[in-house]
Amino acid sequence: MITLTHTDPTTAQMRLHGRVDVTNGLELRAHVDTLLAGQVREVRLDLSGVDFLDSAGLAAIIRLVMGTRRLGGDVVLTGTDHPPVERMLDLTGFRAILTTAVGGVSRVGGA
Amino acid sequence: MNRLTAQIPPTTGSLARLALLLRAMAGVDAGPLPERWLEIELALHEVAVNVIEHARPSTDLTVAIDLTAGTVTVDLTDDGAAFDPRTVPTPDPAELPESGFGIHIARELVDRLVYETRPGWNRWTLIKELDA
Numbered sequence: 001m002i003t004l005t006h007t008d009p010t011t012a013q014m015r016l017h018g019r020v021d022v023t024n025g026l027e028l029r030a031h032v033d034t035l036l037a038g039q040v041r042e043v044r045l046d047l048s049g050v051d052f053l054d055s056a057g058l059a060a061i062i063r064l065v066m067g068t069r070r071l072g073g074d075v076v077l078t079g080t081d082h083p084p085v086e087r088m089l090d091l092t093g094f095r096a097i098l099t100t101a102v103g104g105v106s107r108v109g110g111a
Numbered sequence: 112m113n114r115l116t117a118q119i120p121p122t123t124g125s126l127a128r129l130a131l132l133l134r135a136m137a138g139v140d141a142g143p144l145p146e147r148w149l150e151i152e153l154a155l156h157e158v159a160v161n162v163i164e165h166a167r168p169s170t171d172l173t174v175a176i177d178l179t180a181g182t183v184t185v186d187l188t189d190d191g192a193a194f195d196p197r198t199v200p201t202p203d204p205a206e207l208p209e210s211g212f213g214i215h216i217a218r219e220l221v222d223r224l225v226y227e228t229r230p231g232w233n234r235w236t237l238i239k240e241l242d243a
Contacts, residue, residue, distance in 0.1 A: 088216070
């Protein structure tokens, strides 16, 4: 479900794939807490391989966003332009809050 | 096939079984479900998680899925604690909340979400028209 790569001590790339939901949300949350405890504050999170996302999976992502922003950084979401992810971002209103990137361009509240 | 019923243990390990039941009712053996079925799947998943984590039933959940005249109706019955969905506020995304979205999501994805309760018995009903 999770592929994690550190590019330097404060920067990480994470890729989620498959089902990201309540059944593995604790595992994702543990990864998130480990990153934040290590003072990682810039994360590029690739969601292109996610085929099911529920509110528990999204909660772990929100935890990562909140933690990195608290450290002065942010999470840039990529691969959000497919239904399982788009649907959750739209239903929850997080699309307007989170930073997404399409074609290398990042924006808060972006499509 | 117009109606499927099943008893499933009240654990998150049963969520995959719910998805398989919906897939059987949709008549899709492999590959992605049609969009409206995916919406029903997510809504039912969120309701079931809410039941399992908050109502904490002591016996199996009963699920009944009915497809009649292009309308899918899913009943999920449990014997856990009562719950009043009217008391669940819609979370404010600006506050980056980590919880509280499940019932809100379910409500948005189906045409009707009904909750009934009496002592020792609760039932969620999800209704969605496939061709609306």
